Amino acid sequence: MSPALRRKLEALAERHEELARLLAEPGAVADAARFRSLSREFAQLEPLAQALAREAALLADLREAEAMRADPELRAMAEEELPALRERLAALDEELTLLLIPRDPRDDANLFLEVRAGTGGDEAAIFAGDLFRMYSRYAERQGWTVEVQSASPGEHGGFKEIVARIEGRGAFARLKYESGTHRVQRVPATESQGRIHTSAATVAILPELEDVGEVVLNPADLRIDTFRSSGAGGQHVNKTESAIRITHLPSGLVVECQTERSQHANREKAMQRLKSALHAQQLAAQQAATAARRRLQVGSGDRSQRIRTYNYPQGRITDHRVEGLTLYSLPQVMEGELDELLQRLAREAQADELKLLGEQG
Numbered sequence: 001m002s003p004a005l006r007r008k009l010e011a012l013a014e015r016h017e018e019l020a021r022l023l024a025e026p027g028a029v030a031d032a033a034r035f036r037s038l039s040r041e042f043a044q045l046e047p048l049a050q051a052l053a054r055e056a057a058l059l060a061d062l063r064e065a066e067a068m069r070a071d072p073e074l075r076a077m078a079e080e081e082l083p084a085l086r087e088r089l090a091a092l093d094e095e096l097t098l099l100l101i102p103r104d105p106r107d108d109a110n111l112f113l114e115v116r117a118g119t120g121g122d123e124a125a126i127f128a129g130d131l132f133r134m135y136s137r138y139a140e141r142q143g144w145t146v147e148v149q150s151a152s153p154g155e156h157g158g159f160k161e162i163v164a165r166i167e168g169r170g171a172f173a174r175l176k177y178e179s180g181t182h183r184v185q186r187v188p189a190t191e192s193q194g195r196i197h198t199s200a201a202t203v204a205i206l207p208e209l210e211d212v213g214e215v216v217l218n219p220a221d222l223r224i225d226t227f228r229s230s231g232a233g234g235q236h237v238n239k240t241e242s243a244i245r246i247t248h249l250p251s252g253l254v255v256e257c258q259t260e261r262s263q264h265a266n267r268e269k270a271m272q273r274l275k276s277a278l279h280a281q282q283l284a285a286q287q288a289a290t291a292a293r294r295r296l297q298v299g300s301g302d303r304s305q306r307i308r309t310y311n312y313p314q315g316r317i318t319d320h321r322v323e324g325l326t327l328y329s330l331p332q333v334m335e336g337e338l339d340e341l342l343q344r345l346a347r348e349a350q351a352d353e354l355k356l357l358g359e360q361g
Contacts, residue, residue, distance in 0.1 A: 001093050001096065004357075004358055005097060005100055005354070005358060008357060009048070009052070009096060009100060012045055013049060015041075016045040016048065016049045019045065020042065023035070048099045051095055051096050051099060054092060055092050055096065058085060058088055058089050062085045062089065065081045098350060100354070101350055106207040107170060107172055107173035107176075108172070108173065109172040109208050109209075110166060110171055110207075110208040111172045111176075111205055112149075112163060112164070112206040112273050112276060112277075113135055113146075113166055114162075114163045114203070115159065115161070115162050115202070116128060116160070116161045116162075116202045117160050117161070117201055118199070118200035119199060120197065120198070122156040123184075123188040124199040124200060125159055125160050126154060126157045126188070127158065127199050127310075128154070128158050128160070128161075128162065128201040129154065129159050130158065132164070134334050134336055134338070135166075135178075135336075137335055138175075140336065142171075143168065144168025145166070146164050147164060147165045147167070148163070148164045149164060149258070149269060150163045151163070156189075157189075163255075163273070165269075165273075172205070172207045172208075174342055175342070177342070177349065178205050179203055180202070180305040180306065180308070181305060182200065182201050182202070182203055182308050182309075183200045183308065184312070185197070185198050185309065185310070185313070186310075186311075186313065187312070187313075196313060206273070206276050206277050208272070208273075215275040215279050215282075217275065217278075222246055223247040223249060224244065224247075225244075225245040225246075225247075226245075227241055227243045227245065228241050241263070242261060242262055242263050242266060243256065243257065243258035244258070246267075246271065248278065253274060253278065255270045257269040307320060307321055310330060312330065315331065317333055317341070319341070319345065322345065325345075327340065327341060
């Protein structure tokens with residue numbers, strides 16, 4: 001660990017001790033909001049404090065073992081213990097380094113998945129459907145639930161646009177690097193000449209706000225329209241104008257929900273998604289200077305960046321943000337086997353964060 005990172009580690013350890021003293025004060029619970037904030041920060045630093053305690057114990061054991069080497073009768077035992085102690089210390093050093101990375105408070109959040117057909121006509125809509133199926137299969141493997149909130153089917157399959165809510169612990173942490181443009185190279189089912197076409201679909205991953213009250217909306221900034229639902233739900237949805245479309249006029253954001261039987265329920269869900277989208281947009285703007293130095297943009301819903309190519313003739317997936325990130329397991333990935341890809345992206349993001357921490361130190 002570099003000296004700069006070690007100094008940050010020591011500063012966080014001191015903050016953990018300070019928080020323990022503040023929480024132990026007699027009047028700490030008088031201010032409930034402050035108490036919750038301090039408790040949350042203390043809990044976040046607790047793993048780091050525990051790891052430092054384990055490191056201190058291991059260092060004491062290491063010094064004792066090295067001292068034993070001076071005793072001829074104990075030297076053999078010391079030589080046997082030292083390699084294991086050094087190995088454990090090296091592993092702990094890596095663990096402490098990763099604990100320095102600020103935890104994204106949204107990591108445990110549920111999310112909204114938005115997939116839209118881009119360039120490529122019917123094939124783009126079919127590919128958007130393939131991507132949605134890929135994420136749905138992955139969610140099923142994790143034991144998460146997927147609830148479609150609005151969908152616009154393509155004329156020859158797939159979707160022009162589909163929006164779903166994915167509920168599951170750690171869902172946002174796993175999928176937060178998926179926002180961007182996904183490009184596909186393959187022979188479309190609608191192509192009679194066997195030529196390879198390039199099409200695209202866009203993906204946005206937006207964390208669901210735990211407290212939608214964080215974002216305040218001015219009713220004058222909203223245009224709310226009703227229309228007849230075209231989604232699942234039986235005959236009722238096609239007979240009444242229960243579907244809701246909300247347009248946030250200042251930003252131009254538009255959200256729809258048509259899965260519920262009542263306008264009220266659809267309106268509530270659409271409002272929640274709009275607030276989450278605005279929150280992500282505001283956060284992305286605040287972090288623009290830092291994000292410009294990162295290869296992976298996190299959950300901003302930004303669909304302008306081309307992040308990945310799916311090449312069907314070669315069975316290849318290439319992520320353009322990470323040098324050398326190419327997998328030759330396209331059929332398996334499209335069936336929802338995303339772990340290898342997502343874990344590699346998470347490791348690269350950690351490397352970026354550590355580099356920034358070192359530069360700031």
